[in-house]
Amino acid sequence: MGVTPKTNAVIKESLGLTFKQKEVLISAMVKRYADRNEPTDDRENLFENIIETLSELKPGNQDLIDFITKPLVLDFYADIPKPYRSYVGQNYRSADGSGNSVVLPDTGKAGTNYARTVTSFAHTSEKLPDPNLVFDKLFKRPANYFDPHPAGINMLLFCVAILITHDLFKSDPKNPARNLTTSYLDLSPLYGNNEQEQKSIRTMSKGLLKADQWVDRRLVFQPAGVGALLVVFSRNHNFIAKKLLELNENGRFTVGPGLLNEEQQDEALFQTARLINGGCYLNIIRRDYIRVILGADAGSTFNFDPFVDVEEPLYGNAVSIEFNFVYRWHAAIGQVDSDWLTEVMALYDKASAESRKTGNPVDMNKVGQEFNELFIHATPEELSLGNPIAGLHRDSAGDFSQDGLSQILHTKYEQVASRIGNGLNIPASLKHIEVAGIMQGRKLQCCTFNEFRAKLQLKKLESFKDFSDLPEVQNGLKELYGTPDAVELYPGLTVEKMKPAGMHMPYTMGRAILSDAVNLLRNDRFFVTENTPANLTNWGYDYTQGDPNKSQRVSPDLFRNILPGAFSETELDNLFTAPLKP
Numbered sequence: 001m002g003v004t005p006k007t008n009a010v011i012k013e014s015l016g017l018t019f020k021q022k023e024v025l026i027s028a029m030v031k032r033y034a035d036r037n038e039p040t041d042d043r044e045n046l047f048e049n050i051i052e053t054l055s056e057l058k059p060g061n062q063d064l065i066d067f068i069t070k071p072l073v074l075d076f077y078a079d080i081p082k083p084y085r086s087y088v089g090q091n092y093r094s095a096d097g098s099g100n101s102v103v104l105p106d107t108g109k110a111g112t113n114y115a116r117t118v119t120s121f122a123h124t125s126e127k128l129p130d131p132n133l134v135f136d137k138l139f140k141r142p143a144n145y146f147d148p149h150p151a152g153i154n155m156l157l158f159c160v161a162i163l164i165t166h167d168l169f170k171s172d173p174k175n176p177a178r179n180l181t182t183s184y185l186d187l188s189p190l191y192g193n194n195e196q197e198q199k200s201i202r203t204m205s206k207g208l209l210k211a212d213q214w215v216d217r218r219l220v221f222q223p224a225g226v227g228a229l230l231v232v233f234s235r236n237h238n239f240i241a242k243k244l245l246e247l248n249e250n251g252r253f254t255v256g257p258g259l260l261n262e263e264q265q266d267e268a269l270f271q272t273a274r275l276i277n278g279g280c281y282l283n284i285i286r287r288d289y290i291r292v293i294l295g296a297d298a299g300s301t302f303n304f305d306p307f308v309d310v311e312e313p314l315y316g317n318a319v320s321i322e323f324n325f326v327y328r329w330h331a332a333i334g335q336v337d338s339d340w341l342t343e344v345m346a347l348y349d350k351a352s353a354e355s356r357k358t359g360n361p362v363d364m365n366k367v368g369q370e371f372n373e374l375f376i377h378a379t380p381e382e383l384s385l386g387n388p389i390a391g392l393h394r395d396s397a398g399d400f401s402q403d404g405l406s407q408i409l410h411t412k413y414e415q416v417a418s419r420i421g422n423g424l425n426i427p428a429s430l431k432h433i434e435v436a437g438i439m440q441g442r443k444l445q446c447c448t449f450n451e452f453r454a455k456l457q458l459k460k461l462e463s464f465k466d467f468s469d470l471p472e473v474q475n476g477l478k479e480l481y482g483t484p485d486a487v488e489l490y491p492g493l494t495v496e497k498m499k500p501a502g503m504h505m506p507y508t509m510g511r512a513i514l515s516d517a518v519n520l521l522r523n524d525r526f527f528v529t530e531n532t533p534a535n536l537t538n539w540g541y542d543y544t545q546g547d548p549n550k551s552q553r554v555s556p557d558l559f560r561n562i563l564p565g566a567f568s569e570t571e572l573d574n575l576f577t578a579p580l581k582p
């Protein structure tokens with residue numbers, strides 16, 4: 001508008017207008033000031049001119065003054081968002097995920113209940129099918145059958161997926177409504193879910209972790225690639241902590257009189273390294289993982305940015321029970337891993353049968369011992385050095401061999417995964433786990449599959465032909481459920497047809513995973529408000545931003561730093577697609 005002395009004179013003159021006319025004219029001027037979409041050039045003195053004009057009004061014009069100043073005052077008020085969502089001095093993640101939202105500090109804390117995304121208003125069915133039959137007729141991969149993933153996605157991607165799911169879900173065996181881990185992607189499988197677990201893997205000096213450690217024992221029983229990935233992040237933490245001290249930007253980690261003591265130095269280095277390591281993990285999720293899920297080319301500059309127009313997160317994040325089911329991709333398990341799993345699950349099933357008989361929880365120590373005898377062959381001394389990885393040994397200092405870790409990850413890179421959707425594709429050895437999953441859904445009163453679709457604004461499926469391409473699955477659904485509306489959430493998600501692109505996910509799963517992923521990332525204060533050079537240091541922040549010549553991906557640098565030679569340069573460009581067999 002540019003209120004100059006000349007226009008100001010015009011405005012003054014216009015004050016002789018009728019009240020209605022003044023209102024129209026001046027409100028247009030104020031609106032122009034208040035509705036600024038671009039940064040204001042305050043050197044134009046627009047605000048000052050409005051005030052000056054108003055101050056020259058004759059007495060008795062208070063109504064007009066109020067009318068004009070009200071939007072300005074409201075605008076100033078709105079400059080500062082409320083409730084307050086960020087405080088100085090809360091720049092580190094807590095061990096148990098609390099305080100991520102400063103407004104609702106318990107949201108997403110380890111040990112709180114799963115959220116519910118969809119309330120079910122469907123009549124509860126009194127004749128739900130036997131979950132064992134659901135598995136046999138809809139889920140079970142036939143013997144000697146393997147259908148490779150149509151886009152050639154490899155098991156390395158699913159090792160990352162397993163790391164992510166264990167970061168988000170840890171259903172309490174005693175209470176399936178409860179999630180024992182944090183609802184944030186904060187590498188809780190590495191760092192633990194409370195201070196005691198966190199301290200158990202720290203050296204408590206210079207921010208370092210003990211050699212090749214991670215906390216979550218559940219991952220010992222997963223394919224060895226998951227343990228190897230955790231060791232990569234564990235080593236990345238130490239690489240970062242050492243670099244931070246070496247660079248010591250602005251002397252922020254210096255020990256001395258009036259500065260830090262050694263304990264404070266350890267804490268500052270540990271927590272800063274943890275934030276940077278989390279930034280690397282976030283980069284891999286955004287730039288390698290989500291990119292492949294969506295089906296973008298490795299070399300393309302396409303970036304589906306979950307953080308576009310992000311605001312300071314207010315509410316925190318709580319993963320839902322529906323998300324837990326959306327993320328059970330057991331059908332993806334590759335052939336080699338499936339064969340191995342048959343042997344592992346035999347141990348687990350034996351211990352579960354024992355637990356059903358005695359009423360005690362599954363004795364994981366016993367499973368661990370037998371697992372060690374079969375797959376690890378470690379002495380008690382070696383086991384005392386930390387979680388084992390099948391196929392590897394720790395040296396006396398507690399380190400795994402670099403070549404061994406590289407080799408394990410490379411075999412996951414080479415192993416093609418299976419297709420995920422359409423049904424009849426989950427390794428038979430997982431039957432008990434799947435049956436328990438179906439029962440968990442029932443116990444927690446999950447919505448039906450069609451109710452879930454409706455919530456996502458997706459068309460309800462009206463015929464069993466719409467579910468899966470496989471006639472056996474269509475018939476099985478009819479026999480077990482009778483009508484499409486009766487199909488339960490988890491079975492529906494698992495047997496649905498696949499999308500034609502990207503990760504070829506079953507349709508509803510593929511749609512839902514995006515809502516959950518976007519919320520998960522945007523709701524995390526440490527990925528938004530606290531993700532700054534001031535918190536991560538300049539070097540740390542830049543490290544997490546990835547290589548500008550590699551589509552902003554951090555994974556090439558990270559693997560070169562931590563496991564040099566594990567992957568060739570071409571492999572680093574496309575980590576999640578199995579190489580074509582010659």
Ligand code: HEM
Nearest residue numbers: 158161162165169170171222324327328329330333337433
């Ligand atoms: C060979 C590979 C796998 C094995 C051996 C395996 C094993 C298991 C087992 C034993 C459970 C029962 C709960 C527990 O004890 O933790 C489980 C649950 C689960 N799995 Fe897998 N799984 C594998 C692959 C995957 C993959 C690829 C995904 C998806 C990315 C996945 C997602 C889940 C989820 C979300 C749960 C529920 C966790 C909870 O509620 O605590 N799993 N899996």
Ligand SMILES: [Ca+2]
Nearest residue numbers: 167182184188
């Ligand atoms: Ca977590």
